[in-house]
Amino acid sequence: MDLLYFQIGGAPYAIPLEAIADVSPAGPVHPVPLSPPAVLGLAERRGRAIAVIDLRSLLDDPETEARGAGNVMRLAGPLEGAALFVPAEVFSGSGTPATSGHVWIDGRLHALLDAEALVKRAATFH
Amino acid sequence: MSKERTVRPRLLPALPGSIFRRGLTNAKGGGASFPRGRAVQKKLAASFLLVTLLCTAVAMAVPRVQTDPMWSAVLVVCLDLAIGLGGAWLVSWLVVRRIKQLASAASLISSGDLTLAVNVDGTDETADLARSFSAMLVNLLSVLTEVKNGAEQIYSSALTLSRTTEEVNTATAGIAEAAQSIARGADAQAHDVSRTSALTRDLKGSADRVAEAATSVQEAAEEASLRATTGAAAARRAADGIVELKHAVDASADAVEGFQVRADEIGKIVSFIVSLAEQTHLLAINATIEAARAGDEARGFAVVAEEVRRLADHVRGFADQIGSVTDEIRGGSHILARSIRESVTAAGAARELVERAASSFDGVLDATRGTTDRSRAIARSVDEQRLLARQVDEALERIVRIAQENARGTEETSTATIGQTASMNALSASAHELARTSDQMKILIATFRLRD
Numbered sequence: 001m002d003l004l005y006f007q008i009g010g011a012p013y014a015i016p017l018e019a020i021a022d023v024s025p026a027g028p029v030h031p032v033p034l035s036p037p038a039v040l041g042l043a044e045r046r047g048r049a050i051a052v053i054d055l056r057s058l059l060d061d062p063e064t065e066a067r068g069a070g071n072v073m074r075l076a077g078p079l080e081g082a083a084l085f086v087p088a089e090v091f092s093g094s095g096t097p098a099t100s101g102h103v104w105i106d107g108r109l110h111a112l113l114d115a116e117a118l119v120k121r122a123a124t125f126h
Numbered sequence: 127m128s129k130e131r132t133v134r135p136r137l138l139p140a141l142p143g144s145i146f147r148r149g150l151t152n153a154k155g156g157g158a159s160f161p162r163g164r165a166v167q168k169k170l171a172a173s174f175l176l177v178t179l180l181c182t183a184v185a186m187a188v189p190r191v192q193t194d195p196m197w198s199a200v201l202v203v204c205l206d207l208a209i210g211l212g213g214a215w216l217v218s219w220l221v222v223r224r225i226k227q228l229a230s231a232a233s234l235i236s237s238g239d240l241t242l243a244v245n246v247d248g249t250d251e252t253a254d255l256a257r258s259f260s261a262m263l264v265n266l267l268s269v270l271t272e273v274k275n276g277a278e279q280i281y282s283s284a285l286t287l288s289r290t291t292e293e294v295n296t297a298t299a300g301i302a303e304a305a306q307s308i309a310r311g312a313d314a315q316a317h318d319v320s321r322t323s324a325l326t327r328d329l330k331g332s333a334d335r336v337a338e339a340a341t342s343v344q345e346a347a348e349e350a351s352l353r354a355t356t357g358a359a360a361a362r363r364a365a366d367g368i369v370e371l372k373h374a375v376d377a378s379a380d381a382v383e384g385f386q387v388r389a390d391e392i393g394k395i396v397s398f399i400v401s402l403a404e405q406t407h408l409l410a411i412n413a414t415i416e417a418a419r420a421g422d423e424a425r426g427f428a429v430v431a432e433e434v435r436r437l438a439d440h441v442r443g444f445a446d447q448i449g450s451v452t453d454e455i456r457g458g459s460h461i462l463a464r465s466i467r468e469s470v471t472a473a474g475a476a477r478e479l480v481e482r483a484a485s486s487f488d489g490v491l492d493a494t495r496g497t498t499d500r501s502r503a504i505a506r507s508v509d510e511q512r513l514l515a516r517q518v519d520e521a522l523e524r525i526v527r528i529a530q531e532n533a534r535g536t537e538e539t540s541t542a543t544i545g546q547t548a549s550m551n552a553l554s555a556s557a558h559e560l561a562r563t564s565d566q567m568k569i570l571i572a573t574f575r576l577r578d
Contacts, residue, residue, distance in 0.1 A: 024412075089407070092415075092432070
């Protein structure tokens with residue numbers, strides 16, 4: 001299966017390629033008052049506003065500093081109004097499923113992320 | 127009768143004869159003036175005639191009164207016997223009375239009382255005897271009074287002489303002590319002077335050594351002067367070399383600065399390449415995403431996108447390596463530039479130091495010239511000092527001789543003082559003996575009771 005993979009706080013994570021619309025360098029993000037803490041704010045992509053979700057908060061690693069400027073992965077399909085902020089470089093590759101919720105990529109085990117579950121958790125995260 | 131009167135006068139062993147002779151002469155002169163009498167013979171003849179007449183008268187008168195011849199004869203004999211005995215007693219009383227008085231006076235004189243007065247009335251032989259006795263008493267009194275006065279004067283003079291000899295002895299002891307003190311002082315002076323003389327010789331020796339040291343200082347100063355001249359020239363050459371070195375280092379600093387500028391430019395280019403590689407990487411990922419979305423028909427496109435991504439990652443890796451090498455070069459060039467700047471500063475300081483060293487060498491040169499002059503002056507002073515030390519040594523030898531003569535004179539004084547002390551002690555002993563003798567004489571004379 002095709003995946004995008006990256007590291008947050010030293011831990012390897014992967015997300016299915018079909019869940020992502022595109023990847024772009026993180027531009028300016030405008031904070032939104034009273035939004036959930038996992039939501040960094042609003043950013044502009046191709047003339048549309050998207051909600052940027054901070055993966056560091058959701059993955060219980062809020063202290064990780066962004067390597068370089070970081071990247072924003074815009075979600076595809078019904079979640080296309082949301083994007084995930086990754087404080088690291090993003091790579092593409094193919095992996096083989098391992099135990100539940102994990103995949104093997106280049107001989108290394110990565111935790112497989114579910115975009116829909118991430119968005120829901122971001123909406124209810126306090 | 128008191129005890130003094132019972133003391134028998136003794137013969138004095140050494141009474142001055144002049145007093146005696148004068149006294150005897152006076153006594154003899156006084157005795158020659160008395161008249162001589164014959165009254166006792168006349169009294170005896172008259173008494174005899176009277177007794178004879180009375181006996182004759184009794185012999186004629188009694189037979190007329192007493193008729194019995196036997197009783198008359200007995201009566202005449204008894205009466206004549208009584209008349210004869212009465213006449214004899216009367217005559218003997220008249221003769222012996224004055225002799226008894228004189229014997230009593232002689233007894234008093236023998237016990238030492240010369241104050242009594244002898245009755246010299248009358249014209250008979252006993253009166254002559256009493257007058258001679260009285261004259262003898264007067265002469266004796268006069269002699270003893272003179273002897274007493276003389277003994278008192280002798281006693282007083284002996285005491286005075288004894289005191290004087292004691293004072294002289296005390297003074298002589300003081301002189302002897304002072305002489306010994308002077309002798310000791312002379313010894314100490316001789317010792318001190320000999321020590322001072324040794325010190326002076328030491329001073330002379332040290333002056334010689336100072337002269338040698340001054341000579342070697344002079345030589346050392348001349349050598350130092352030579353070396354300072356050489357050193358100053360070398361320091362000036364070193365300063366010139368440092369100036370050239372500084373110019374070379376300045377040129378190196380300029381080159382390093384240019385090199386840094388180039389390295390900065392390389393860094394900027396590498397950053398740009400990294401940025402391009404990152405963008406290419408993201409473009410390749412997005413191409414992969416798009417290819418996946420397009421399905422199996424876009425599989426080839428996906429492979430190309432993957433190759434592009436890998437190339438971009440390689441570029442990124444190389445750019446990172448170039449960047450790190452460039453960073454190292456920049457860091458090294460920074461260190462180099464700092465070292466060069468420090469070298470430039472150090473070269474300036476070194477040049478200053480060397481110039482200062484050159485001027486110090488000049489100062490050393492001046493100082494060595496001064497040292498040479500001064501060491502010559504020291505040598506001259508030391509010569510004068512040696513001369514003075516020799517003069518002081520000679521003067522000290524003279525002082526030693528004078529001190530030895532003084533010591534000898536003081537010893538003679540001390541010896542003479544000891545002799546004088548012995549003489550004075552003998553004189554004092556004689557004075558004591560004289561005082562004791564005169565005291566005994568006074569005691570003897572005190573046994574006589576003289577008129578005040």
